[in-house]
Amino acid sequence: MKNKRKICIIVNSRANYGRIKTVLLALQSHPEINLQLVVGASAVLQRFGDIREIIENDGLSITNIVYSVIEGENPTTMAKSTGLAIIELSTIFENLQPDVVLTVADRYETLATAVAASYMNIPLAHTQGGEVTGSIDESVRHAITKLAHIHFPSTKLAKNNLIRLGEDPATIYMTGCPAMDIAANTDLSIDADFFKRYKGVGPDIDPNKPYLVVLQHPVTTEFGKGFDQIKETIKAVSSINMQVVWLWPNIDAGSDDVSKGIRIFREREKPKYIHFYKNFSPEDFIKLIANCLCQIGNSSSAIREGAFLGVPAVNIGTRQNGRECGKNVIHVDYKNEEIQNAIKIQISHGKYERSDIFGRGNTGKLIAEILATSKLKIQKKLHF
Amino acid sequence: MKNKRKICIIVNSRANYGRIKTVLLALQSHPEINLQLVVGASAVLQRFGDIREIIENDGLSITNIVYSVIEGENPTTMAKSTGLAIIELSTIFENLQPDVVLTVADRYETLATAVAASYMNIPLAHTQGGEVTGSIDESVRHAITKLAHIHFPSTKLAKNNLIRLGEDPATIYMTGCPAMDIAANTDLSIDADFFKRYKGVGPDIDPNKPYLVVLQHPVTTEFGKGFDQIKETIKAVSSINMQVVWLWPNIDAGSDDVSKGIRIFREREKPKYIHFYKNFSPEDFIKLIANCLCQIGNSSSAIREGAFLGVPAVNIGTRQNGRECGKNVIHVDYKNEEIQNAIKIQISHGKYERSDIFGRGNTGKLIAEILATSKLKIQKKLHF
Amino acid sequence: MKNKRKICIIVNSRANYGRIKTVLLALQSHPEINLQLVVGASAVLQRFGDIREIIENDGLSITNIVYSVIEGENPTTMAKSTGLAIIELSTIFENLQPDVVLTVADRYETLATAVAASYMNIPLAHTQGGEVTGSIDESVRHAITKLAHIHFPSTKLAKNNLIRLGEDPATIYMTGCPAMDIAANTDLSIDADFFKRYKGVGPDIDPNKPYLVVLQHPVTTEFGKGFDQIKETIKAVSSINMQVVWLWPNIDAGSDDVSKGIRIFREREKPKYIHFYKNFSPEDFIKLIANCLCQIGNSSSAIREGAFLGVPAVNIGTRQNGRECGKNVIHVDYKNEEIQNAIKIQISHGKYERSDIFGRGNTGKLIAEILATSKLKIQKKLHF
Amino acid sequence: MKNKRKICIIVNSRANYGRIKTVLLALQSHPEINLQLVVGASAVLQRFGDIREIIENDGLSITNIVYSVIEGENPTTMAKSTGLAIIELSTIFENLQPDVVLTVADRYETLATAVAASYMNIPLAHTQGGEVTGSIDESVRHAITKLAHIHFPSTKLAKNNLIRLGEDPATIYMTGCPAMDIAANTDLSIDADFFKRYKGVGPDIDPNKPYLVVLQHPVTTEFGKGFDQIKETIKAVSSINMQVVWLWPNIDAGSDDVSKGIRIFREREKPKYIHFYKNFSPEDFIKLIANCLCQIGNSSSAIREGAFLGVPAVNIGTRQNGRECGKNVIHVDYKNEEIQNAIKIQISHGKYERSDIFGRGNTGKLIAEILATSKLKIQKKLHF
Secondary structure: OOOOEEEEEEEOOHHHHHOOHHHHHHHHOOOOEEEEEEEEHHHHOHHHOOOHHHHHHOOOOOOEEEOOOEOOOOHHHHHHHHHHHHHHHHHHHHHHOOOEEEEEOOOOOHHHHHHHHHHOOOOEEEEOOOOOOOHHHHHHHHHHHHHOOEEEOOOHHHHHHHHHOOOOHHHEOOOOOOHHHHHHHOOOOOOOOHHHHOOOEOOOOOOOOOEEEEEOOOOHHHOOOHHHHHHHHHHHHHHOOOEEEEEOOOOOOOHHHHHHHHHHHHHHHOOOOEEEEOOOOHHHHHHHHHOOOEEEEOOHHHHHHHHHHOOOEEEEOOOOOOOOOOOOEEEEOOOHHHHHHHHHHHHHHOOOOOOOOOOOOOHHHHHHHHHHHOOOOOOOOOOO | OOOOEEEEEEEOOHHHHHOOHHHHHHHHOOOOEEEEEEEEHHHHOHHHOOOHHHHHHOOOOOOEEEOOOEOOOOHHHHHHHHHHHHHHHHHHHHHHOOOEEEEEOOOOOHHHHHHHHHHOOOOEEEEOOOOOOOHHHHHHHHHHHHHOOEEEOOOHHHHHHHHHOOOOHHHEOOOOOOHHHHHHHOOOOOOOOHHHHOOOEOOOOOOOOOEEEEEOOOOHHHOOOHHHHHHHHHHHHHHOOOEEEEEOOOOOOOHHHHHHHHHHHHHHHOOOOEEEEOOOOHHHHHHHHHOOOEEEEOOHHHOHHHHHHOOOEEEEOOOOOOOOOOOOEEEEOOOHHHHHHHHHHHHHHOOOOOOOOOOOOOHHHHHHHHHHHOOOOOOOOOOO | OOOOEEEEEEEOOHHHHHOOHHHHHHHHOOOOEEEEEEEEHHHHOHHHOOOHHHHHHOOOOOOEEEOOOEOOOOHHHHHHHHHHHHHHHHHHHHHHOOOEEEEEOOOOOHHHHHHHHHHOOOOEEEEOOOOOOOHHHHHHHHHHHHHOOEEEOOOHHHHHHHHHOOOOHHHEOOOOOOHHHHHHHOOOOOOOOHHHHOOOEOOOOOOOOOEEEEEOOOOHHHOOOHHHHHHHHHHHHHHOOOEEEEEOOOOOOOHHHHHHHHHHHHHHHOOOOEEEEOOOOHHHHHHHHHOOOEEEEOOHHHHHHHHHHOOOEEEEOOOOOOOOOOOOEEEEOOOHHHHHHHHHHHHHHOOOOOOOOOOOOOHHHHHHHHHHHOOOOOOOOOOO | OOOOEEEEEEEOOHHHHHOOHHHHHHHHOOOOEEEEEEEEHHHHOHHHOOOHHHHHHOOOOOOEEEOOOEOOOOHHHHHHHHHHHHHHHHHHHHHHOOOEEEEEOOOOOHHHHHHHHHHOOOOEEEEOOOOOOOHHHHHHHHHHHHHOOEEEOOOHHHHHHHHHOOOOHHHEOOOOOOHHHHHHHOOOOOOOOHHHHOOOEOOOOOOOOOEEEEEOOOOHHHOOOHHHHHHHHHHHHHHOOOEEEEEOOOOOOOHHHHHHHHHHHHHHHOOOOEEEEOOOOHHHHHHHHHOOOEEEEOOHHHOHHHHHHOOOEEEEOOOOOOOOOOOOEEEEOOOHHHHHHHHHHHHHHOOOOOOOOOOOOOHHHHHHHHHHHOOOOOOOOOOO
């Protein structure tokens, strides 16, 4: 009897999970595959919304958990956490002996997965390679590409970038982004209890009234400026007289500064129209943004899922610099007036048409099938 | 008064040191520079020839040492050692606060330096980027390139590769390889006591008689095959009736297998003409290979310094696959007969003409000057 | 010229600092001593009140900082953080080469200091050995005693316990606790701006009106019960109609549960009389408790400094089980009614007489002098 | 259905294994127990004799392996390896969720097991507590005792020491040492191929002729003196005209010095009568020493198993200082003449009578039964 191929996937954050969930489900139900699911980093931390329950409610079994975040939320601990994750993941790989490891996107700790797997001669698959942005993610993403053996870019442009970066075209599969699968297959309607299912802090959000969504992460390469940056967003959002669903930032260096800005604002102003949340399930996140009047901040979801759903979006600052996007996004600087104006324009514009540059909703199964059957080669070579 | 720019360089192995020594000396004597020298990994281990004494004898001060090698010499511990080095180096950078960090070449643990520095928003300089080889080094080198902010390629072809990889040409300085500085400036003559200054094991080498040099490292991406590979080299070298200076392999995964092959051979055959050494100073290494009849194995020194010195060389296997080289090299497979034949051809050919593809001997000062004065920018962007 | 003795002290938390500050000051001004001050763990984290500014305002220079907390605040990460601290501290000791290392008290991460120093053959000094409590601290404290070479117990009973534990009496110096030095030498009066100098959250505290102080940490050996335990304290304190200064718990496993309890209470009740603080300077902490009507919770400060200052205290639960204490403490279970009753009794009793069981206020200089001159021996031996 | 109790045991070295093997076998065949066997540290390293094959040949399944040795063999890396082992073991415990963890004896890295388990509120069992020796082991052993919840001392005196150290007598089980089980139940005869089954280096040992056994480890608290110390032993042993079975030292700090002494001696003298081995199976080790004329060095096996088997032994230096022993041992200093004389006295004396101070051969089953059924309590308290 043939052994099943063992595919190990590392989920490190709430964002990671939404971007890989349909791949996980497709692999778990694939007859030729043995799925190994490792959950670590901020995905197991209360402070960032421990997502283990969400994962298990989706019917997935967690093989291993790992605590790998060294506290500090600064560039030093970002590096150290990556080092610790390499140590931890290599022991886990040593004991699980996967045939392929997949790492998702470009957050700083995903490089840990890439180093552990590639150094251990385990073929490394990578999603979202070839895209262009700002922040340290830009460096991390391309570094992972140079360590990876199979690429699943989300867009044609990204695929072309991978080829220009010297990757062997035979190892590049333009599958689209698995997050679009959820956008394509979720009933977008919101029921009356939608917001009550998530705790968070602040006054209740009425799903029948219009609301904005804000999600602004720190920019690691602008560390130290996050506090001033978020103040501009706060001023702009405060000036719009509307309900706001505000998501706490991720764990990148500078997260503390952003959170501090939000916390001081909360404490002083006790805003009557803003509710702060840590987390939504991937489907509920899709519903959340699909029904908002405008998404504000610098999350890639405004650009990726936003394009597919046609969500009017205001993208602030450099974090998404250079990222391919649809027509739904207005780019502005960290300036109150620019942000305000853009929000108003987007509200009055309303929904945009669907764009499928990031995929059409069939990515999970595509990737699973390729992982199940593709030939695997370890030795890389610059392919010019 | 202007603060001096703090430049931190990490030396992780004997090979590292020879490849960066003239940069270190130039920086130490530069009036605008404060040199921070960190010595770690195999460079502080007896088993691989602790080089701290050699460094201090060269008049350099060591700022910090760090033990970062997790024992096992397999792919798992190679990954883990890299993780540990990231943890250690980020604490060191946190306390030393360097303005620039420089990482040398492409050994697996040099990626640790690159991750720590780039994640901490410290501009990262890199030597030997853009070259092409086999082994995990191929992946590591290009991944470091994608994290680095200043590049010091050794050859024109390497420079072009960096540009094709999307690096900003304004950040690429074609300086040549600092190892050529030593090759260019060392008196190549060997005195009678040359070999007596180094211990090692085995019968004495007579510097007045012809000798071969062997240096064969494991290939990490062919882990598990090192024992068989080295046996072919042993057979071939044994068949030539000549003195042999044999250097122990480096610490890469598979080192144990190579060493075991050598050790079993030593124990069984007690070869009367082979002396095993751990280490030479950079200058003595240059003398050593400049005066041998043929250098055998898969060390890049046969290709780099060898080209400059015109040393006849036999390069075995895949480790240097695709590396640019001069006319002094014959490439063969891991096969006794092929190796034997090539050695014989090279012995009868004798010295080759100097090739300066890897530099002309002025690299150290060039790099030091650029590090002292170049503008430093943190945020990278794919430059196509 | 004789070299100065290098004494390295590790400060890991706000509580650590108050308990060793006068030793640090005495060492820094001692002509025969070179003080090395390492600040790490929760002492460099915003979330727990980064105390570096307080330390520097006291005129002390920080030699090294180290991020060693692995986030999670559970028993697993408590162990992992200790492992990481050992790795970090041994590199620091390797580079600082101290002649003596001193570790403070019994928090979980102090064992890291003890392991690193004792394994590295560096004489280890320890304060607060020989005392008895609950929580993991009880195990940690005695384990450190078995690794330590010089002991500075705080009480006669503790000294006797150390002798019974098989420590050589010649290595035990009954010096009292350095925290009493601050209690003895601080002007206890509170000015009008006292509370305004610290941010925190909640309504202003009026220093002219009576107030309570609450400080309740998790009990690691009762992990999982912290949420229920803190609810009882909240109920009891809420029932007393009085201003409350509430300090956030430390970083021990279970801290999340305690904080969550407090946070939910804050969010729901928006209490008008409670202000939450992260941190006070050691002197201000002394003033704070010296002027309160009653200190509530399970902090050792209620027992140690509280005894000296005669502060009426209610000690809740098992954390201080078996700790020697003065007459100022009433012990109660995790029960609303018991806590309420005890608070009322203490308020009506008012201040207690000074007890000097934990020292008389001259400890810092005593310890510094002993560290400067004592003979140091590495090899330990059970002394029965 | 009742869940089986999960017992996790960590084996870190060849010596560890012999001291716990019969417990492992008894647990594996116990109907109420689920055995989790973790093999790490030097037990998975070629250089110290990877014992995984021996373990599996004994019919035991390995649950997890872990690489935790940071190379350097000095006090700094001894500390760092312990830190790394804590990090690794806590992740392993987090994923295996054992009900009890058992740590063996007193090597430096066994403290890692003790810290990880006790901090994680997992009841910790410990063998060999309460004994007295030199080296860092003396500190480590008693520190583990203070963290442990169940004690399995080997001797009555050790049991009494545990009580005097303040351990609760109800948690102390005087079971003897499991190593005696092997001594009691192994057929002590040696066949003609005995020595041929183990490789090692040096001339063949003839099992029909008399031989000596040498096993001398570094003393960590005398780090830096190992080279001089081993030279005395080499001189003494060389002066006796007899076959010698010499075992390489363990991985303690200073191992390099001892090995270097042996290696230089081997290289210079090419001794015709000494064979060097890394490792024997527990049973073969018993046969080996049971049939030698005299065991020389500072291994505890000469004292423990040696007492039971009546092996004449010469114990050199401070490593076993104060350890309880039978009549079979002569203690000498690190001095050629003293060692020589003692060897001669022992050879002429011949075998000693059996002493059962360290157990009678029934320990494995005893410990297994207690682990299967004993009540487990987490919170410790000094018991005076």
